[in-house]
Amino acid sequence: MRPLLGLAGLMLALLSHQTAFAAEAGVDTGTTAWMLTSTALVLLMIPGLALFYGGLVRTKNVLGTMMHSFSAMAIIGVLWVVCGYAMSFGPNVLGGWIGWNPDYLFLNGIDESIMEGGIPEYVFAMFQGKFAIITPALIAGAIAERVRFRGYCIFIALWSLLVYMPLCHWVWAEDGFLFNLGANGAIDFAGGTVVHISAGVSAMVLVFFLGARRGYPKVAMHPNNLVMTLTGAGLLWVGWFGFNAGSSVSSGLATAQALTVTQVAGASGALMWMLIEGFRHGKATSLGIVSGILAGLVAITPAAGVVKPMGAIVLGGLASIVCYFAIAMKNKLGYDDTLDVFGIHGMAGIAGALLLCFFIRDSWMLEASVAAGGSWTTMQQFWVQLQAILYTAVYCIIITWILAALTEKLFGFRLDKDSEMIGMDRSLHAEHGYGLLNLS
Numbered sequence: 001m002r003p004l005l006g007l008a009g010l011m012l013a014l015l016s017h018q019t020a021f022a023a024e025a026g027v028d029t030g031t032t033a034w035m036l037t038s039t040a041l042v043l044l045m046i047p048g049l050a051l052f053y054g055g056l057v058r059t060k061n062v063l064g065t066m067m068h069s070f071s072a073m074a075i076i077g078v079l080w081v082v083c084g085y086a087m088s089f090g091p092n093v094l095g096g097w098i099g100w101n102p103d104y105l106f107l108n109g110i111d112e113s114i115m116e117g118g119i120p121e122y123v124f125a126m127f128q129g130k131f132a133i134i135t136p137a138l139i140a141g142a143i144a145e146r147v148r149f150r151g152y153c154i155f156i157a158l159w160s161l162l163v164y165m166p167l168c169h170w171v172w173a174e175d176g177f178l179f180n181l182g183a184n185g186a187i188d189f190a191g192g193t194v195v196h197i198s199a200g201v202s203a204m205v206l207v208f209f210l211g212a213r214r215g216y217p218k219v220a221m222h223p224n225n226l227v228m229t230l231t232g233a234g235l236l237w238v239g240w241f242g243f244n245a246g247s248s249v250s251s252g253l254a255t256a257q258a259l260t261v262t263q264v265a266g267a268s269g270a271l272m273w274m275l276i277e278g279f280r281h282g283k284a285t286s287l288g289i290v291s292g293i294l295a296g297l298v299a300i301t302p303a304a305g306v307v308k309p310m311g312a313i314v315l316g317g318l319a320s321i322v323c324y325f326a327i328a329m330k331n332k333l334g335y336d337d338t339l340d341v342f343g344i345h346g347m348a349g350i351a352g353a354l355l356l357c358f359f360i361r362d363s364w365m366l367e368a369s370v371a372a373g374g375s376w377t378t379m380q381q382f383w384v385q386l387q388a389i390l391y392t393a394v395y396c397i398i399i400t401w402i403l404a405a406l407t408e409k410l411f412g413f414r415l416d417k418d419s420e421m422i423g424m425d426r427s428l429h430a431e432h433g434y435g436l437l438n439l440s
Contacts, residue, residue: 028118034251035123041242042130048235055228060423061145062433068140080129088168099169141339142203149428151413183372186388190247192302192353200346202400209404212336233290244304258304261312268316269296295323299352311359319348357382
């Protein structure tokens with residue numbers, strides 16, 4: 001009797017194992033593991049951004065500034081699941097301005113969906129959702145120290161619905177018009193246009209709409225904690241490997257290529273900024289090196305799938321030069337982009353999206369030429385890239401200005417004078433970042 005019971009138990013175990021295996025059929029566990037890791041790495045970038053920004057503002061605004069990043073995780077994190085994924089990756093509606101798939105609402109229709117690459121669609125949706133979170137959080141750096149928290153929260157929700165999600169659909173959905181622009185589409189491997197150019201241009205619009213901080217530029221406004229900023233920059237660099245290499249949505253050669261050029265461009269950007277400061281001022285600064293890191297990482301973001309390490313070195317170095325002089329120009333013109341969002345994210349994103357055309361690897365050029373019927377050239381792709389940038393910039397300028405005006409009119413966006421002088425931490429959140437009484 002016991003042998004029979006043992007045999008029956010063995011058969012049940014084998015049957016349950018086969019059932020479990022069948023349920024997982026089609027899943028590439030290696031790729032899925034990497035995409036899960038990449039998703040976590042991109043999420044890590046958001047508290048990294050909070051630290052980076054938080055260290056650069058004055059003591060009285062450190063918590064209020066970091067709250068901008070963390071609140072984006074809450075607001076956009078929910079909004080993406082409710083309708084953002086449906087709007088970004090659904091089929092074309094409204095003439096292709098946006099996507100829409102009602103099955104994607106609340107992610108209901110993807111509960112058991114496995115994508116062609118062998119990953120559960122849940123993983124892809126969550127990975128893309130992290131990009132949707134960090135983009136409006138980037139914008140906050142340009143208007144730091146002078147916005148109402150309520151107005152900011154409402155603005156980023158509207159901006160995500162009406163700016164980010166349409167752009168995401170245009171560039172990354174298979175029927176998006178920028179995805180299909182020209183013979184081979186606009187190249188934006190991991191978000192140079194969707195994330196950095198859109199954030200940088202929209203940030204500049206808000207800078208002019210809201211005006212400068214009170215006292216700027218006459219009153220000295222020094223960073224409160226550059227150690228925090230360095231720590232944040234380190235977390236951003238680590239997270240960027242998920243940002244770029246994860247955008248291959250695979251775990252193979254393309255992933256290795258993207259990860260390698262990401263590391264190289266970040267290092268090249270940092271080195272170039274150090275050299276510029278060394279030649280011009282005789283010393284390198286911690287603020288300069290983190291600015292160079294970001295410039296290089298932003299520039300390689302659109303290009304990570306098409307350039308080789310030599311191209312990454314050049315792109316990182318050139319991006320640092322462009323961003324350095326863009327920030328110098330800001331100081332001369334006197335507009336108050338508090339944490340240089342346009343100067344770094346906007347300018348490096350534009351530089352990377354355009355200059356990548358001159359460093360595309362041979363294998364990609366061959367495939368592009370075949371797809372174009374043998375007529376593909378570098379300058380044709382350059383024109384496609386330029387068109388994508390112009391479409392993105394014009395759209396962001398118009399919609400961001402309208403949303404800023406509506407937010408200011410209906411809810412209040414710019415902080416009043418007394419609250420701004422007291423500081424966001426105390427006036428908006430009733431807290432102190434360091435538990436200190438000195439709020440200057």
